[in-house]
Amino acid sequence: MQPPTYPQPLVTVDIVLLTLKDRVLQVALHRREKAPYEGTWTLPGGAVHAQTDTNAIDSAVRILATKTGLKSPYFEQLETFADAYRDARGWSLSIAHYALAPEEAVGRLSENVRWVPVDSLPSLPFDHLSIVHKAVARLRAKAQYSSLPLHLLPAEFPLSYVQRVYEDVMGSSFKPRSFRRWLEELQILEEVPGKKRAEGGRPAALFRIAPAYAKTLAVSKKGLG
Amino acid sequence: MQPPTYPQPLVTVDIVLLTLKDRVLQVALHRREKAPYEGTWTLPGGAVHAQTDTNAIDSAVRILATKTGLKSPYFEQLETFADAYRDARGWSLSIAHYALAPEEAVGRLSENVRWVPVDSLPSLPFDHLSIVHKAVARLRAKAQYSSLPLHLLPAEFPLSYVQRVYEDVMGSSFKPRSFRRWLEELQILEEVPGKKRAEGGRPAALFRIAPAYAKTLAVSKKGLG
DNA sequence: CTAATAGTGTCTCTTAGACACTATAAA
DNA sequence: TTTATAGTGTCTAAGAGACACTATTAG
Numbered sequence: 370m371q372p373p374t375y376p377q378p379l380v381t382v383d384i385v386l387l388t389l390k391d392r393v394l395q396v397a398l399h400r401r402e403k404a405p406y407e408g409t410w411t412l413p414g415g416a417v418h419a420q421t422d423t424n425a426i427d428s429a430v431r432i433l434a435t436k437t438g439l440k441s442p443y444f445e446q447l448e449t450f451a452d453a454y455r456d457a458r459g460w461s462l463s464i465a466h467y468a469l470a471p472e473e474a475v476g477r478l479s480e481n482v483r484w485v486p487v488d489s490l491p492s493l494p495f496d497h498l499s500i501v502h503k504a505v506a507r508l509r510a511k512a513q514y515s516s517l518p519l520h521l522l523p524a525e526f527p528l529s530y531v532q533r534v535y536e537d538v539m540g541s542s543f544k545p546r547s548f549r550r551w552l553e554e555l556q557i558l559e560e561v562p563g564k565k566r567a568e569g570g571r572p573a574a575l576f577r578i579a580p581a582y583a584k585t586l587a588v589s590k591k592g593l594g
Numbered sequence: 595m596q597p598p599t600y601p602q603p604l605v606t607v608d609i610v611l612l613t614l615k616d617r618v619l620q621v622a623l624h625r626r627e628k629a630p631y632e633g634t635w636t637l638p639g640g641a642v643h644a645q646t647d648t649n650a651i652d653s654a655v656r657i658l659a660t661k662t663g664l665k666s667p668y669f670e671q672l673e674t675f676a677d678a679y680r681d682a683r684g685w686s687l688s689i690a691h692y693a694l695a696p697e698e699a700v701g702r703l704s705e706n707v708r709w710v711p712v713d714s715l716p717s718l719p720f721d722h723l724s725i726v727h728k729a730v731a732r733l734r735a736k737a738q739y740s741s742l743p744l745h746l747l748p749a750e751f752p753l754s755y756v757q758r759v760y761e762d763v764m765g766s767s768f769k770p771r772s773f774r775r776w777l778e779e780l781q782i783l784e785e786v787p788g789k790k791r792a793e794g795g796r797p798a799a800l801f802r803i804a805p806a807y808a809k810t811l812a813v814s815k816k817g818l819g
Numbered sequence: 820c821t822a823a824t825a826g827t828g829t830c831t832c833t834t835a836g837a838c839a840c841t842a843t844a845a846a
Numbered sequence: 847t848t849t850a851t852a853g854t855g856t857c858t859a860a861g862a863g864a865c866a867c868t869a870t871t872a873g
Contacts, residue, residue: 377602377604377605377641377642377644378605378642378644379602380602380603380605380676380687416602417602417603417676417685417687419602419603419678419684419685422678423677423678423679424676424677424678425674425676425677425687446673446674448671449650449671449674449689451605451642451649451650451689452648452649452650453644453647453648453649454648459644460642460644462605462642462650462689464674464676464687527852528852528853529851529852529853544835544836544837545853546835546836546837546838546854547834547835547836549853549854550834550835565843565844567843567844567845567851568850568851568852569844569845569849569850569851570843570844570845570849570850570851570852571842571843571844571850571851571852571853572843572844572851572852573851573852573853574852574853752825753825753826754824754825754826769862769863769864770826771827771862771863771864771865772861772862772863774826774827775861775862790870790871792824792870792871792872793823793824793825794822794823794824794871794872795822795823795824795825795870795871795872796823796824796825796826796869796870796871797824797825797870797871798824798825798826799825799826
């Protein structure tokens with residue numbers, strides 16, 4: 370809250386867009402078009418445009434769409450990474466965000482976008498590797514007690530698929546009976562009447578996120594092992 | 595990660611320092627010395643000094659000490675508030691932090707510092723009111739499952755005081771038996787041998803935070819009602 | 820002794836987990 | 847029929863909550 374008598378750091382926004390592909394958490398990387406690190410894969414990111422973005426989330430949405438052509442139903446600020454060393458050019462600041470998208474929403478990809486499993490990332494420029502790790506840690510922490518991973522679901526799905534998504538996110542298995550009970554208590558999912566999907570055995574009833582919750586997907590407690 | 599071809603927002607850091615005084619959560623306010631809002635009470639805050647601060651937490655520690663003379667054993671980044679409207683001068687950005695301090699550490703105060711209960715705050719300039727509310731919400735959320743509130747404790751204390759601190763933070767009561775069991779499982783507190791403190795009845799054994807945990811105070815699960 | 824606070828033993832009630840059972844499809 | 851997946855009923859085990867009981871001080 371002082372006049373800028375000191376040199377101000379460059380303000381950027383980086384986005385960690387996560388999806389489940391091939392049952393593995395993957396992050397969207399973008400090929401840089403400018404130095405430094407021109408041509409290498411990094412998190413999509415860019416500068417805040419004070420003229421067009423009303424807030425930081427706006428910047429994240431705009432930058433992700435512009436750089437990768439991708440949209441996401443869920444954006445959340447992750448953490449601000451700001452120090453003297455993360456960029457060799459000097460003190461810099463990135464308001465990191467993370468976003469979740471169902472695989473069906475990320476089918477077509479431009480040439481400068483690539484999905485990479487978060488557990489087999491090569492080194493990344495700047496501090497992008499630790500940003501990705503923080504985003505994954507946040508998602509996994511929230512998956513333990515919230516409905517956040519439901520954002521990774523397609524429009525309609527059997528309940529067994531919900532459990533699989535949670536397991537793929539967490540990298541551990543859940544007790545089926547307890548997981549079902551928890552889903553019921555949540556009261557977020559509703560059955561799509563009549564619809565079934567067979568997968569080699571008894572066809573599963575299809576569910577969807579109840580319209581009332583589609584935008585909220587609130588944090589609800591969960592205790593599962 | 596682009597050259598600054600666009601006007602860059604001013605980067606500031608604000609600090610929400612919380613303590614328990616008179617069994618109520620209170621926030622430290624600082625009297626502004628500059629326009630706008632000169633002379634009114636706001637969160638202590640200031641600009642990042644790229645030359646001296648190696649990261650944003652450093653800035654927060656320095657700014658809190660400089661403006662208020664206060665130190666805190668615990669700093670954590672809260673959230674970055676960045677939009678076009680929070681400051682009438684235009685697009686601005688504040689990396690908000692929160693800090694916790696035991697009451698004993700905040701005894702002497704300079705004239706430009708004031709403690710105000712967080713539940714009876716007057717309106718504050720900028721978006722400082724919502725920053726305080728977010729900080730309190732974060733503390734209360736973490737108090738539900740972590741040992742974070744232990745940072746509000748003095749050096750030595752009876753166990754009943756720990757429960758009182760949790761209750762004063764949360765504004766609700768805990769079941770004594772369950773709370774004790776949880777404290778034991780935590781294995782963070784150790785008895786100060788021989789020491790007791792009487793408060794009208796049987797004297798209570800005094801405890802302290804075990805040195806091994808003094809800097810960590812890790813997040814441990816809790817389920818209390 | 821009573822009053823007041825500290826601290827524990829133990830029963831109950833809730834709920835996660837185990838697991839067997841039924842249900843509905845294909846081959 | 848068998849095989850495979852979906853889904854439920856119900857017992858068990860663990861742990862939170864209730865609550866009575868003992869412990870240690872002052873007056």
